[in-house]
Amino acid sequence: MTLVEIPASDRTDIAALVNAYAYAVDAREAATVSTLFTNDGVLMVPSAPERLTPTRELVGRAEIEAELAQLDAFVVTSHAITGHHLSAYDGDTARGVTRCEAHHISRSRRDDSLRDLVWILRYADDYRRTAAGWLFERREITIDVVDRRTIHDATPRKAARSRDTER
Incomplete structure (x- = not known):
């Protein structure tokens, strides 16, 4: 594996983008997440649980925002970035892989217990x-x-969000 030479400022800015995505997803800010994509940006998502590989293509900010709004069904989500590697760079474009552990907390309708659906993700x-x-x-x-x-x-989502905004 060859390490790609990338200016530190670009590495920092791209890492900030990756982290902003995770934070906005957990804060249920689907509109903010969509602005992290180019106008014609593409988000490829799996059709879990049937398919765990990217199967559905969402093109443009409106489609991306609508898809991410579905996360409101969860009590809490928590996306922890576990790794980020940039593999290509030419000054105005870059390519990379981000690894993440994503927790999706929901309440069972059957017995009101809490469930955590954990996905180890690769972007x-x-x-x-x-x-x-x-x-x-x-x-x-x-x-x-x-x-x-x-x-x-x-922790209920509202309480978690209010603590984040107090800081």
């Missing part, structure tokens, strides 16, 4: 430098591992 990312800074041009989500857990407690 194949194409980035583009724009007048607004680095944005996703294409992001393909693959689910590498699925784990289901019963949990004992979860």
